[in-house]
Amino acid sequence: SGLKHLEKLLKFVDLRFIAILISRYVEIITYDDANDSPPGSGFYTPDKGFTWIGIHDLDATRAFYLNRFLALIFDNDAALFYQLCAIPMVSTPSLLEEESYKDRCTRISAEGVPExxxxxxxxxxxxxxxxxxxxxxxxxxxxxxxxxxxxxxxxxxxxxxxxxxxxxxxxxxxxxxxxxxxxxxxxxxxxxxxxxxxxxxxxxxxxxxxxxxxxxxxxxxxxxxxxxxxxxxxxxxxxxxxxLWHLMELQKIALKIPVALIEPGTLSAENFSILACAREEIPEIPNFFNKDGSIQSEEGTLVPGTKAIEHLEEIQMLKKRLEDLFNN
Incomplete structure (x- = not known):
């Protein structure tokens, strides 16, 4: 199961990301003679002694998966494996990250996702x-x-x-x-x-x-x-x-209300919910609050949940409720 996930990852992952992992967590030692002695414990060789791989600064589980991932790359494309191992020798991690970020921005911009x-x-x-x-x-x-x-x-x-x-x-x-x-x-x-x-x-x-x-x-x-x-x-x-301007004007009123009023027990559940919703990044409205300012309940309990503010009438009703709270 883990190997299948790694195979899927290899199909779409940015190769520079793999190079960054190698530069941070992998020590690579190469020999001209495959008969030379191994560099030490914890190293393994995918190519019968010419290249030795050692993982550092990772816990056992992460080290295991990184080893498996590198072995998978070698088995699928040995030339790619050697290229990835060589990249950290000619490019710094920060440069790799910057190039990868620029490519990411280009890709997502092409999909209509703005920077x-x-x-x-x-x-x-x-x-x-x-x-x-x-x-x-x-x-x-x-x-x-x-x-x-x-x-x-x-x-x-x-x-x-x-x-x-x-x-x-x-x-x-x-x-x-x-x-x-x-x-x-x-x-x-x-x-x-x-x-x-x-x-x-x-x-x-x-x-x-x-x-x-x-x-x-x-x-x-x-x-x-x-x-x-x-x-x-x-x-x-x-x-x-x-x-948004109308919503932020509502939020300004909510943010002016003293913090002491927001503490548990100082407001009714109804007013607390209204105030909390108005303080959201984009203000919203409790489901129990109707457009005309009336309150909707089911068997004596406020209708749970929140919804988007969609009408200026709702804004005006919420402003009035918050201003009454602030003035009292």
Whole structure:
């Protein structure tokens, strides 16, 4: 079983990573004459005495697997084995790491996953005056191209109004899907969300769509422009960033509330949950909190869980609740 895992790893691992492991944990001694005495205990030879391998600074289990991995490489491709052993002699680990990181960035950028700096740019809150300025300038949004669309990421969660009307309108859906994929990927990078945690990704997908919906509601209210015109001028990115601004304004109020109030026993379970949700990296809302500010319970117990904030009305209700807490 362990050998099968190593065989799978060998098929896709960056060879520079193997070279880094060799430079850090492997001592390699080569002989011109295979009949020379072994260099010492703990060394083994894959090629009948010409090359001797010794593992250091690893526990027994890791040393065993690294030995097996190197033996597997030799058995599959002896020339590759010798090349990997030679790399640490001509390149430092830091240089190998830098080159590997650059290649990784290139690969993930090709898949529509932005680098960290660009992810921060895509997820920076945008104030309403900047949106108004762009609308008044009658410009068009920047085109988004060549982003691989991840449909499960987009459609595993629902679209709420008015965003759902935009998605179902007569526009270039591929471009909208590419832009939404880019924003979701940026959020995953910006907030370091594990790609492999499906439920967490799904929840953040709802948060991203919720923020876009907040931005869309704001612009509809202040501009009287049709949905498609709003999208053509601003695109999803600026709508998302405007929605983030509203969410961060809510978060600011939550963060102003004295720490003493947050200690267990000082607040009701209802208010504690509302406050905790508003202090999240992207604020969210308890499932028991309805859009009109009413509280939903089942048999006297608050409905558990949290959900994305999707409407400006929810923001206003939450702000009022938090301001009441702060003032009291």
């Amino acid at each position: 960290l700096e660009y992810a921060f740019e895509l997820t920076a809150p945008l104030q309403p005056y900047a949106i108004k300025k762009q609308i008044n300038a009658h410009g068009l949004k920047s085109a988004v191209e060549n982003i691989p669309i991840i449909e499960p990421l987009l459609y595993d969660t629902s679209f709420v109004q008015p965003l759902s009307s935009l998605v179902n309108s007569n526009l270039n859906l591929d471009e909208l899907e590419m832009e939404l994929t880019l924003i979701l990927n940026a959020a995953i990078v910006r907030w370091q969300i594990p790609f492999f945690e499906a439920e967490t990704i799904k929840h953040w997908s709802e948060k991203v769509k919720g923020a876009i919906n907040l931005g869309l509601e704001d612009v509809i209210k202040t501009s009287n422009l049709p949905l498609i015109d709003i999208y053509r001028i601003l695109g999803l990115q600026k709508l998302f960033r405007l929605g």
